[in-house]
Amino acid sequence: MRPTTPVFAALALLAVLLTAELAHARFAGASARERLAQEAALVAALGLSDPALFTEARYTRHPSLADGMAAFQDNPMGFDHFPSGSVMPAPRPPISGALGFSAEEVTQ
Amino acid sequence: MIHWLRLQRSLADFTLAALGRRRGKNTALVLTYALVVFVLASAMFFAAALRHETQLVLADAPELTVQKLVLGRQAQIEAEVIDQIAAIRGISGAKGRLWGYYYDRISGANYTFMVPTDPDLVPPAGSVIIGEGIARSRDLEWSGAPLFLSRHVGDLQKFEVVRSFEGDSALMTSDLVLMNDADFRSFFNVEPGLFTDVVATIRNPKEVGTIVEKASHAMPDLRFVTRDDILRTYQKVFDWREGLLAALAAAGLLAFVIFAAEKASGLSAEEAREVGILKAVGWDTRDVIAMKLWEGGLVSLGAFLLGTTLAYLHVFAFGGGIFAPVLKGWSVIYPDFALAPHVDALQLTTLALLTVVPYVAATLVPIWRAASADPDAIMR
Numbered sequence: 248m249r250p251t252t253p254v255f256a257a258l259a260l261l262a263v264l265l266t267a268e269l270a271h272a273r274f275a276g277a278s279a280r281e282r283l284a285q286e287a288a289l290v291a292a293l294g295l296s297d298p299a300l301f302t303e304a305r306y307t308r309h310p311s312l313a314d315g316m317a318a319f320q321d322n323p324m325g326f327d328h329f330p331s332g333s334v335m336p337a338p339r340p341p342i343s344g345a346l347g348f349s350a351e352e353v354t355q
Numbered sequence: 356m357i358h359w360l361r362l363q364r365s366l367a368d369f370t371l372a373a374l375g376r377r378r379g380k381n382t383a384l385v386l387t388y389a390l391v392v393f394v395l396a397s398a399m400f401f402a403a404a405l406r407h408e409t410q411l412v413l414a415d416a417p418e419l420t421v422q423k424l425v426l427g428r429q430a431q432i433e434a435e436v437i438d439q440i441a442a443i444r445g446i447s448g449a450k451g452r453l454w455g456y457y458y459d460r461i462s463g464a465n466y467t468f469m470v471p472t473d474p475d476l477v478p479p480a481g482s483v484i485i486g487e488g489i490a491r492s493r494d495l496e497w498s499g500a501p502l503f504l505s506r507h508v509g510d511l512q513k514f515e516v517v518r519s520f521e522g523d524s525a526l527m528t529s530d531l532v533l534m535n536d537a538d539f540r541s542f543f544n545v546e547p548g549l550f551t552d553v554v555a556t557i558r559n560p561k562e563v564g565t566i567v568e569k570a571s572h573a574m575p576d577l578r579f580v581t582r583d584d585i586l587r588t589y590q591k592v593f594d595w596r597e598g599l600l601a602a603l604a605a606a607g608l609l610a611f612v613i614f615a616a617e618k619a620s621g622l623s624a625e626e627a628r629e630v631g632i633l634k635a636v637g638w639d640t641r642d643v644i645a646m647k648l649w650e651g652g653l654v655s656l657g658a659f660l661l662g663t664t665l666a667y668l669h670v671f672a673f674g675g676g677i678f679a680p681v682l683k684g685w686s687v688i689y690p691d692f693a694l695a696p697h698v699d700a701l702q703l704t705t706l707a708l709l710t711v712v713p714y715v716a717a718t719l720v721p722i723w724r725a726a727s728a729d730p731d732a733i734m735r
Contacts, residue, residue: 250371251364254653261660268667272696275671279695283411286524291415292473294452294554296585298409299488299529299690302465305456308530310592311585312420312429312552350572 363649366642370649373629384615385658391611392662392710393669394604397678399702400670402597407697409589412527413582417554419446419563420580429578431549439574440553445566447558451550453539457532460505462492464688468532470539472554477535482515487522488529488688495519502532504542512542522691529690600678616717627725634730643726644719651718655711662710663703671696 289295297309306313347353374381421440423432434451441449453470466489471477478484483502489495495502495516502514520528540547557563567579630643669675671694 249364249368250375251367254371254657255367258653258657258660261657261664264664265660265667268664268671269698272667272671272698275696282523283408283695286412286527287415289520289524290412290527292476293469293471293528293531293533294417295527296413296416296420296580298412298526298589299467299486299531299688300526302467302530302688304465308456308465308467311588312422312580 363645366646367649367653370646370653373646374650374653381654385654385661387611387614388654388658388710388714389661389665391604391608392659392706393666394607395601395710396663396666396703396706397669397675398597398600398604399706400666400698401675401678401694402593402600403699403702404670404694404697406590406593408526408695409593410586413586413589416582416585418557418560418582419555419567421449421553421555422578422580423552424576424578429552431545431551432553432577434548434550436574436577437550437553440555440570440577443566443570443573445558445562446570447556449553449555452552452554453536453545454551455543457504457543459492462688464488464492464530466530466532468534468539468543470536471533476533478517478533480535480538481513482517483538484518484520484531484533485516486520486528486531486690487525488690489532490516490519491691492688506542514538525690525692529692530688615714630722630725631730634726640726644723647718647722647726648715651715652711655714659707659710663706667696667698670694 296311299308301307345353421432422429423436424430432451437449437451440446450472452472455468457466457468458464459466471484476484485495485502489502493502500516502516504512504514506512514534520531534542539545557566563581563583567581571577571579633643634640669677674693
């Protein structure tokens with residue numbers, strides 16, 4: 248047997264497997280759509296805003312509704328107690344801003 | 356054409372035979388390479404599926420959520436403010452919501468308590484609807500088991516469980532406890548006329564920006580969170596987590612790069628001699644390069660295919676056991692859910708290019724130098 252025969256066969260097998268997986272992603276995606284639609288309907292009915300992924304603190308359970316200063320939630324300069332806080336992105340500081348005593352002054 | 360294919364096949368045969376002479380080292384190379392691809396591809400599949408799922412599900416999240424801020428923190432909002440919000444031009448309706456958190460000392464987990472705004476989901480007095488995570492953390496295995504809640508030492512309240520959300524919606528409902536308005540107010544001691552926040556519906560979704568701008572000008576102590584803000588938050592959360600995992604994998608990647616560079620570019624004396632002999636027996640420079648291309652191609656393609664195939668199985672067939680804790684979080688009751696498989700074609704192509712091309716290039720450059728040199732010089 249030539250050395251390429253088993254190697255090419257193995258590569259072809261892996262390629263077929265990967266193609267099957269991609270097909271599965273498409274096909275299973277279609278059948279999962281029904282479940283997702285039900286979930287979305289529940290979200291709409293309950294008015295949910297965040298997935299229940301990390302429930303340990305207010306700002307990790309509902310990051311989209313959390314206070315602006317999540318890193319120091321409990322006392323000034325109080326560091327994060329919870330591990331999932333470390334895998335949350337830091338909020339971006341405001342890119343632009345202006346100070347003024349009236350709205351006209353700020354929008355000038 | 357057939358002649359060319361035969362030539363290539365023979366070159367591949369020759370390459371494999373040459374690789375077979377250092378079987379242990381080359382097998383280790385392919386396996387390490389595949390492991391690196393596996394780690395990166397798993398993180399990619401997992402994050403893409405999670406992002407896809409949250410984007411789809413949160414597409415129906417509240418259009419506009421309004422919070423009252425006092426001392427930089429969210430405070431309860433009065434019923435009068437709801438009327439003021441509802442009166443803003445462009446807003447078609449506003450409802451006060453009651454929700455909050457409860458720390459369960461028995462399971463050590465936090466639950467989210469909520470009064471559903473949809474009348475169909477409001478449980479009768481003295482009963483609750485719970486998420487699957489709560490039933491799991493409290494061992495409420497048999498149906499009809501009541502939920503006992505304690506707010507402080509010496510306090511115990513019993514609630515009948517009228518329904519549990521199934522695992523299908525666990526991603527969103529795992530830690531939820533739904534109560535009716537009266538039970539919620541008496542359990543948490545919330546005075547009538549106060550709400551946690553307000554959700555508003557908007558007549559024309561295109562006007563959200565303008566409405567928010569006007570409303571925050573008129574009511575500066577309120578904070579407005581739009582549906583787009585929510586979706587953006589999640590896009591960023593998962594991007595960040597995927598990036599974090601990729602950063603962790605980067606250490607492994609770096610070690611692999613050193614290993615591969617040593618193997619591929621630092622042509623060993625033995626390999627250089629081999630090239631010299633091949634040239635001396637009449638091989639063309641082109642043939643030597645083609646042979647080396649086969650080597651790089653077979654190793655990297657094999658590793659890529661093996662790594663991605665296993666990564667897909669890891670994430671979608673075995674629930675991503677290795678990375679799930681990092682990407683999902685560390686909650687006491689994190690949801691037990693199966694991700695809907697989703698593959699981002701662009702990401703997969705990028706991964707293929709980023710893993711296959713550099714390796715092939717790294718093998719090619721030194722061999723080209725050796726192959727174009729005089730055989731006598733390199734054999735010496």
